[in-house]
Amino acid sequence: MQIQKQLAHDRRFLLDVEFRVAPGFTVLFGASGAGKTTLLDCIAGLVRPDVGAIKIRERVLFDAAEGLDLAVSKRRAGYVFQNLALFPHMTVEQNIAYGLAHLADVERGQRISAILQAFRIAHLAKRPARQISGGESQRVALARTLVTDPEVLLLDEPLAALDAPTKAKIIDDLHDWNVAHRIPILYVTHSRDEVFALGEHVIVLDAGKIVAQGTPHEVLSAPQIETVAQLAGFENIFNGVVESVHPERGTLTCRISGQGGPVSLETPLVRGGAGSEFRVGIRAGDILLATSAPLGLSARNVLPGRIVSLEQRDVIVIARVNCRVELEVHLTLAARDSLQLEVGREVWLVIKTHSCHLMRSA
């Protein structure tokens, strides 16, 4: 598919994408407002692109040049919305039967009971859709869409509201279903964990453009572009200038400028000579923290500093440490307690060379 869409209510936003997806999971990843839902709406036919074309295999759903715009109901694009959109005035079974009106009674009954079994919701069949729990609603919404045998499946953060174990079970069921059917599945999320759990292929959208694509590992573990890095959870991003290149060691020395003066970091070797500018990203979870000067380490970067703030969020502690530049470090509760960390305490930060990611500025 290849389309452009300008939104009527925001002239500055332009969705401009071109991609092919293979059968199987493709994760659409990006911050809110990146255009993920608009993209799915274009494929489903709920939003009409300004230019371009959308095809499933050889079947043309939309072609601006030909003036072809297939009705939503004829596209065979299964769509599970973020709010699920179960019909509240119907039972679970009626919801699932809704897309099967064209079938004979016998076949419809068979399809319904098969999907109720597959998604483990048979016991809910007669319950009103408005009376079932969040996890159950997700299963019903998936079942209602999948039972119609779509040619492409569009999932808009269908699991966003679920707890991790429920989510994992539903993902397993989806995987099983997909093994049997092998259709393209576009899965929208802004959760990094879901990308790794599902992804065979990931497309990163930012401000309506595709900024990266590949396997989750390629795209999110070693991002080439800063916007991807922010999405992929790099809490620390700095401007850096290459000071010296050490091809024999496979490293660069990079100078990052902080409020308290420059800090030198050893980073992996990338293309670009001394003086070239990069952004340096470091995950807060990749930084070690020591309360005395560490010795005999393989890690090349040891930065002395002081704790500026400590804040607990869920089960992690977020420490901000001033080492002339301010770095965010994530620790466990146990680490905070056994090291007796407190604001103002002198600490050393240890950062492996390969935990420093160099990126082009977006």
Next chain:
Amino acid sequence: MTIDWQAFSLTLELAVIVSITLLIVGLPIAYWIAFSHWRWKFLVEAVVALPIVLPPTVLGFYVLVALGPRTPVGRGWTALTGHPLAFTFAGLVIGSILYSLPFAVQPFAASFAAVDRRLIAASATLGSSPLRTFFRIIAPLSVPGLITGVALSFAHTMGEFGVVLMVGGNIPGVTRTVSIDIYDRVQASDYAGANQTALLLVLLCFAVLAVVYSLNHRPWSVGPAR
């Protein structure tokens, strides 16, 4: 000094016919108002709402003119049925439909517009035509608005006066409704009769509305939801 039961049955008959007709005619108009993206839509909305602000005599006057022998509508009707529309029950029905149109269409449109757009989209992606989506999703979820619209147009027709007087005149058993009967009695200084008839009308309307709203557990909604 007796109650004119003929006027009562005539008024009831008129109100029932008008509210049922408005349920049928009002649905497509309300659907269009709720979902059209046409840029001049507000003009249509304004026209539909006109009977709320216009004096009934103005509306009645134009209906009378439109139904008369000088227009194609009036001539066509006369050619078809052999008599003119003005001062007949059918003329009364037409006038009343126009007069009560906004009281049906606005609650309908408001409740259609309040249906979650994602439900409508879900229905379409599951292969349903707009017509099926309307009858399976939009209408069932708009039942309170539909009841409100029908109840309001029923009550509004029960109590109308100006349009009836202009279009129907005062022919017993044909166009003489309760409100005109009351007016007549007051003109004839029959205050006791007027009082009895008026009281009965109040009770009847109250009973009908009370039944309808007891079935409809939603606050009174007349205006559009936007």
